[in-house]
Amino acid sequence: MSMMTPDLAKQNCADCPIRHRAVCARCEPSELKLLEDIKYYRTYEPGQTVAWAGDKMDFVASVVSGAATLTQTMEDGRRQMVGLLLPSDFVGRPGRSSISYDVVAVSKLVMCCFRKPPFEQLIQTTPHIAERLLEMTLDELDAAREWMLVLGRKTAREKIASLLSIIARRDVPSAADGSRSLTFDLPLTREAMADYLGLTLETVSRQVSALKRDGVVVLEGKRRVHVPDLDLLMEEAGDDSDGGTLI
Amino acid sequence: MSMMTPDLAKQNCADCPIRHRAVCARCEPSELKLLEDIKYYRTYEPGQTVAWAGDKMDFVASVVSGAATLTQTMEDGRRQMVGLLLPSDFVGRPGRSSISYDVVAVSKLVMCCFRKPPFEQLIQTTPHIAERLLEMTLDELDAAREWMLVLGRKTAREKIASLLSIIARRDVPSAADGSRSLTFDLPLTREAMADYLGLTLETVSRQVSALKRDGVVVLEGKRRVHVPDLDLLMEEAGDDSDGGTLI
DNA sequence: AGTGCGCTTTGACGCAGATCAACTTTTGAG
DNA sequence: CTCAAAAGTTGATCTGCGTCAAAGCGCACT
Numbered sequence: 001m002s003m004m005t006p007d008l009a010k011q012n013c014a015d016c017p018i019r020h021r022a023v024c025a026r027c028e029p030s031e032l033k034l035l036e037d038i039k040y041y042r043t044y045e046p047g048q049t050v051a052w053a054g055d056k057m058d059f060v061a062s063v064v065s066g067a068a069t070l071t072q073t074m075e076d077g078r079r080q081m082v083g084l085l086l087p088s089d090f091v092g093r094p095g096r097s098s099i100s101y102d103v104v105a106v107s108k109l110v111m112c113c114f115r116k117p118p119f120e121q122l123i124q125t126t127p128h129i130a131e132r133l134l135e136m137t138l139d140e141l142d143a144a145r146e147w148m149l150v151l152g153r154k155t156a157r158e159k160i161a162s163l164l165s166i167i168a169r170r171d172v173p174s175a176a177d178g179s180r181s182l183t184f185d186l187p188l189t190r191e192a193m194a195d196y197l198g199l200t201l202e203t204v205s206r207q208v209s210a211l212k213r214d215g216v217v218v219l220e221g222k223r224r225v226h227v228p229d230l231d232l233l234m235e236e237a238g239d240d241s242d243g244g245t246l247i
Numbered sequence: 248m249s250m251m252t253p254d255l256a257k258q259n260c261a262d263c264p265i266r267h268r269a270v271c272a273r274c275e276p277s278e279l280k281l282l283e284d285i286k287y288y289r290t291y292e293p294g295q296t297v298a299w300a301g302d303k304m305d306f307v308a309s310v311v312s313g314a315a316t317l318t319q320t321m322e323d324g325r326r327q328m329v330g331l332l333l334p335s336d337f338v339g340r341p342g343r344s345s346i347s348y349d350v351v352a353v354s355k356l357v358m359c360c361f362r363k364p365p366f367e368q369l370i371q372t373t374p375h376i377a378e379r380l381l382e383m384t385l386d387e388l389d390a391a392r393e394w395m396l397v398l399g400r401k402t403a404r405e406k407i408a409s410l411l412s413i414i415a416r417r418d419v420p421s422a423a424d425g426s427r428s429l430t431f432d433l434p435l436t437r438e439a440m441a442d443y444l445g446l447t448l449e450t451v452s453r454q455v456s457a458l459k460r461d462g463v464v465v466l467e468g469k470r471r472v473h474v475p476d477l478d479l480l481m482e483e484a485g486d487d488s489d490g491g492t493l494i
Numbered sequence: 495a496g497t498g499c500g501c502t503t504t505g506a507c508g509c510a511g512a513t514c515a516a517c518t519t520t521t522g523a524g
Numbered sequence: 525c526t527c528a529a530a531a532g533t534t535g536a537t538c539t540g541c542g543t544c545a546a547a548g549c550g551c552a553c554t
Contacts, residue, residue: 152445
């Protein structure tokens, strides 16, 4: 509550990406109104922790802007990122009180939150929302399983290309025209990329350099990435997807 | 339909594990009746394919007995298992017509099936089932993410121990008493284990031998595994879970 | 401008696990 | 029981990535 940003709290769902892509995608106006009534906003600075594994999380939320990561840690410090939350992604689960992963903002993060009790009540009375939630969870499951293939069977170079390709695909607006090239900002440090890919940061750095040397990507500074040919990138990623359209 | 086994088709939910652990867990008798009315059984032999990736799947199902795997394949033949279906696990997703993975029986498999159209109708009219489905999907998502840690950060030896520990934990009945030892049948070949763990079958074989040599497991034949001390196995797996209870 | 700190790059070297290959054990069909 | 195919074991060698170490940025401080 103390983190609520006044100007954002005044926005309504019409200004909020989740209206289109997340929980309320298929809702009636009257149902939207119910969501409106219980939502509020939170903002986090880069590096700030939203929740530690095992913490009670008394809200569910959609990412409005920025990025956050879900990470698991072993006692000896080995870490594995298990989710990357980009705008329109959903965190938190109805029916479970605590979260199993560390949730950390990796860039300036704005989330649209719903406190658990009224949200869970809403689920029970609004089948559209429950349905949409199931659909989103199934999508996440697909993403997790695709990532299992990356972690288990791909080479370091393919892993990097896969990650870039996933982030690029999420960045649709700038490539909505048929063009096969695009530019985007990498929201992750080399270390975070390594945690996502099951590599060390040195290997990540080396392979990014290799992709740059081979013309697959062009770096403008450390974080801004230009992809001259998306098909080439996806080929490097070993994706069997045709990639015909970005959607 | 042609695969339906007559004697099984006559069973009712009272004989069927899914009554207790899968879709109908929290249902009223009247709701159970609705599931009864649309369910039927299928059986598969070891090695038989239930569905290829991309196939239409016109039913959802719960595993009654046996085991099946979900596998992804790259064009060059690299394979990654993304799910292991044991009794009470659920396959198929409402709202999506085709499946994204190969589904293959790895031992004699019996599934309790529900055709899509009536099942989807049931979801819309029976909130208990929709809720339960969301909960199961969230559990699967947790399992997938736990597996990401295994694939991304664990050593070959830890991977093997993790897999054995997961299978052992599913085999609760024989360890329901407080005992910390148990024996179970491995439903997977070395190759299937390798596909699950992101290893080669040679490495799997070597590490299983190593665990045997070190007394972590005792093999009775190739497939029957005795774990003298479950705590030791879980320590080998690098699991931070206390393991206090098996449930 | 200078200084310190976090992030990134690059190099040298070692090792866990892949690869290639030979062999043994189990399974199951006839 | 017999024999062939499938599954599993074990060894020798190779290699991709991890590990350790040392510099090179870029940026926020004063």
